[in-house]
Amino acid sequence: MDRRKFGLVEHGGFLMSDPVNNPGPCPLWHRAWYLNRHSWLSALGGALIGAGVLAWAGSVSAIEKQEVQIELLTASKNKEIRAGEMLKIGFSIFDKIRRKPVSGLHPAAWIRPKTPGRKSCENAVRNYLALGPNASQDISLNGYTFVTLNRDNSIAVIDPRLNLATSNLLFLAQLRATPGDWRMSPNRKAIYITLPGKNRLLVFNPLTGQIDARVNVIVNPTTMAVFEGLSSVWVGSGSNGEIQGVDTRSHQIFRKIKVGRGKIYFAQDNVRAQLFAYASGSGQLIVLDAKRRKVVRRLQLEPHLADMDYSALTDKIYLAHPRKGYVLSLYPVNRPQVEKLMISGVSKRVNVSPDGRWLMASDGDQGQISLVETKTGNMTHVLRFKHPFDQIVFSKRYAYIRHTDTANISLIYTASLAPGAEPGVIEVPIGTKPPKAVGRLPPLPAIAPLPEGGGAVIANPADRTLYLYMESGMQAPMNAFKTWTAAPLSVMIHDRSLREARPGFYETVTMIPQPGIYEAVFFLPNPPLTRCFTLKVKGNSLPHSVRKKNTDQPTITILSPPFIAGRLVQLEFTIATPLLPPGKVRDISVLLFRPGSNWQLRTFAKSTGPRHYHFSVVFPSPGNYKMAVESAQLGLYLSQTNLKTIKVQDQ
Template identity: 25%
Template sequence: MKSASNALATAIAWSAACTCIAAQPPADAPTDARRYVKEGVVVEFEARPAADAAALMEDELAELRFSIREASTGRPMRGLAPGAWLDVAENLRNKDGAEQKSCKDKIALYLKGIVGIRPMADLNSYYVVVLNRDASLSIVDPKVSMVGRTSTLARVPLAGAGADLARSGDDRRIFVSMPAAGRVAAIEADTFKVAANVRAGPGATRLALQPDGRYLWVGNNAPAGERGSVTVIDADALKPLATIPVGRGHHEIALSSDSRWAFVSNRNDGTVTVIDVRTLAAVREIAVGGQPIALAYSALSRLLYVAEAQSGVLYAIHPDDFSTQARIALAPGLGPARFTPDGRWLLVLNTADDKVHVIDPSSNRVVHDIAVPGQPYQLAFTRAFAYVRSLGSERVSMINLASLGSGKQPTVQSFAAGARPPKAAGELAIADSIAPAAGDAGVLVVNPADNTTYFYMEGMNAAASNYQTQGAAARAVIVVDRSLREIEPGVYAARVRMPAAGKFDVAFSLDSPRMLHCFATQAAVNPRRAAARDGAQLEYLVESRRVDAGADVPIRFRIADATGREPRTGLADVRVMVVLAPGRRRGEVTASEVGDGVYEARAAFTEPGAYYVYVASATLRKGFGELPFLTLQAVDGKLAERDRR
């Protein structure tokens, strides 16, 4: 969020024209075409394949990198918030005697958050992923608004109702457990499409990703009285590797910071199963009695903490010899337990006693017992605050982490997230209803009782905005961050899947010094995709890539054989699909032959925005996406007419 707001200020404040140069220049271009210098700051752009490939290719991941340093010393400039966008190249090179405006103007439109006016990839954005009560996810772009409301970009259907959410460390994938289906949905975060429904086990519920990102662990809750299991999934290959029997009851999962050990609680057996990650085999069962309700591992003390709900005791267990290092008496009714992001404090909720216990893992002593009314039951963190959600209150409590410590008085504030308490919704999800927003200075809070997700920015007295998922009942939330990250000193990067073969603009923005500059890159034809297009050639016959918004526009194209010489005539089943990016609205029409292998369809471009045009034919055995697609920009009629002239 920080990078987006800074980029917005830069684009609006700066009215100078943008000079655009290619990142992969022709032979007569300057040798420093990837380098831009202004007011003592050097920006170097690079687009590289994210995988082992010789060049950027369509439908493959690319890493876009910006190295920012001082021109005089070469010192990396750290802690900046640059902005960047990738879009189809269009009229970016200056013409003699003509002012260059396309790059700057397009960015200004993106930053205004107008529905339909979106780049192909916004490297300053984050998306809100809402888990619904039915078998679906709602994807929301909080920057895009219509009549004051944020816009739902897409709906992702699932094979079953979801229970828990997790995401990969690089935000490439979202995982959703589906208990009734006994599977885990893996969703690609760049397309919001289900990549696989991976087999887990009956009652697949709790999810936990290893710190090293290699394995996804799934707790399978068996029917009452039966032993459960955990399934281990290769998070990259999306294949199940092992299903390991454990005990009875619901399972919570914790992993050691070195991904060496996995710990699985068995609530109805009063035990914790220890699993060797190297061999994927259970090696020990630790008896704690009662109901082990929460697990948390400390990277600092290298101890496993087990919260037992019935007795109210917190156990600290050493994973090397499985001995109990401390037995911390709290109070019956314990619930979730989590460490602060820096690992300094362990916070344990006590739902029955309306308290948050704060533990110092260096001494295993209770530092604070903080009163939080309304039955606290969920806990989330930003760098500065702990957020506590209560069953019986519409308010979210905020504990200032800087106020914790021996001899200090904890500072607690709260804000309203709706008008009704969560328990008014009835059955609640096991997944978190609070998630930190991108930029780590705010949170998204789902109130399932009023089907609304609220955004709260730290420092405000109330929620800054809210939105509803139309046609669905919101239960939980997670955030996918698409923004540039500082991966090494002064180097800011993001990954993006190249949407097509061809040339692309890469616009860059920085607030200090004020900088708005357009680089470019290109993606080669992917042989894998090209093979799928063999057997027919498709050529679009369009005069301009801009069309009138709100109009029915004829789309004409030529279909030929694989050689491109012989027209394919007489095709009666040619269909055209038009999709408003990024997949929010689509429509299909039938194309008619109007010439020798030339076909035409009239499609509606109902609102401004970027559109994808796809062609399919059963006779050619080509579905949508298997032939080349076309990108069009629906704009105000005057702009489109100017292009045609």
């Protein structure tokens, strides 16, 4: 078999994209078990799905081979697997001879429809390793999706396994306002987004593409903090010095705390679940015990500091001073004595490395970073860059510097930062256009490190592209993922891989969109071990809020032809469905593209009456165009085959 016709070439034990003949996606995303994954597979802390406590129920199976016993356990809100609802799925691996769970494994698993005539379980594994999953049918339990916040105030979920015009965009939802901050919940089932202009907190479900809740919160919410194992999210105001706690199960505000005056800055100690909140207008700092939801200390500091971060190595917090040449440092709990760490110039941001050893006090407008060793408090290096930058993001080995007036990024090798040594800094082009070409850039992370380390996904809004950069000495991105949305301003990785929640038990959260009979395929590469388990999925294919009486898909009919190239037209269409959901359908989005070209349009359609919708478009040239429609309310998704052909005539 010639694998090049599938866009793949074999190299060094990995299957990679052929950049010449078929520049498709890198299959590393769904072959995570081949990677030398590190200890990032940490426990989920007994995460619960939805409201209330779940018991392991539903499908429980056990298959034994030699000395290994494997069990499949599933949990859902209704104690049965239903289409379109959250599902917690896990595999328990037990050594019968040694009589103990088997830890430290990196199993592969995916869910596939069980249909007559499909290949055996072993053949399914061979096909999966050679060609990857069938992205339109298989549900990977080892993969990632990319989530982007876009310039048109939308949020998109992208499947990196495919890099085609209609396939990689799974979901698109409108936020209706400009986001201020966003955070992934530790159990990976929700993304929290603040909307400062609306005084609102959104709860977005990355598995279904729906906004599950809209919570009215404090004035101008600009920052957030979440802790693993706690059912709460803390929101800080950008203007009135207040913070609020929101219960993530009931979506109700349970605590309001007045810190002081002005903008709130957060830092957090994840080990002790302590939140540090600083009010810049008045200089007050509080220490909050997030478990007990109680303030344990209040301190008075200098006002008008600009940023804050925490080092677990020194148990100190660090605050940037935008007007003077020092950074404030203190033990916030036991010994609240303030120290001044002298730096070069001023600092508008402070970033602490993941190991807590290095503090980067930066003035991005001047392109300068002062490096401070946290144990000694001494400045060891001053790095000056030719181009201004607006953010620093750490991976396990590097600090990524996003420049604003060039497409290049800078990387600092953190292992090279010993006192007296020359810091290792490289510059890598990420795209062709500088990010600031799109206008004002929000203070949101445009760089998302890979969960297992070794690289990052970087959003270049001017190119409207996500770039995959690998840290193994590459001088250019390894791959590029074109986004079929507005310019992506920020990116996040939704890691759906199996994690070892307790010794020998590996679990994740997923969703099966269609009812039917499925197989959960489990695979261990060394020693080779394959098992398949049957899953029965009930319900229907629509979201829980829409119940159809039959399985007919909505029918899309395009009206108002002919269409003339170069002219502004109102494209009208109807959607016929057996049962409309209550109220108006407000989430109709449209993707237009021309096969064989780079032209595309992503927009939202407006309602002109029951089942009638329209939007404005100028087709650049004559020819055949394709149109796809998405609506979570109607159960229409871009990953389904619902393309309509539009013929555009010459003038």
